Amino acid sequence: MKQNRYERLQKYLAHCGFGSRRECDKMIAQGLVMVNGHVITDMGIKIDPESDYVSCDGKKINKHNTKSVYIILNKPKGCLSTRNDPQKRDTIYDLLPKHYRNVSHVGRLDFNTEGLILFTNDGDLAHFLTKPRSSIQKVYEVKVKGRPTPEKIKKLSKGIPLGKNITLPIVITFMKDTQTNSWFRVELREGKNRQIRKMFEIIQNPVLKLKRISLGPLNLKNLSVGQWRLLNPKEIKSLKDLVIKEKSNIL
Known part of the structure; x- marks a missing residue:
């Protein structure tokens, strides 16, 4: 048997749509995964997808019978990007039909951020899109308090210290303003935790509203807040083509 037929268990689970690799690690640690009738808690184990019998929470897994699903949701404000919440707050999965709740969300939007979030059971795609080195463009509409000066916006655009690192250059385009607030379009290719909020806090123009409009x-387009839809074949191809291009740029 050739070595390249073997695959790490958590990677195999992710490929079959049981969550991100981190979520699959948790399922293994909780003793929910069995290989050939034995409970597995060893994170380093590799399996042969062609011959090993794998089950998760009592359900047999067969990668070849798993249909790839791709969904986008217009996440509302006040909704958690998680599968379950101990405090029973609303989550993004409450907005999906039950038969799609086994797919995983790719990345996350914080509680008070709204907009586009992607779900899929395509483990390879999800893994690449969430890698730190991935540079897929994300576009946001941002409402901030006050009217930042051109000097402040230029400072953010060039990159500023945030934690132990300096943010990558971003594109900030003025949209409109009132006497008390301003709207900007922000394009960036990294996604540090609460990055946009933290950046505008540094220049003392806190974010009042944040919405991701593209990934x-x-x-x-034509997707109301709280609504979801399946990607069409053209969108799926465009997304996969972009990932292939990004991978070639990294190598």
């Missing part, structure tokens, strides 16, 4: 080739 790579995907956008929210």
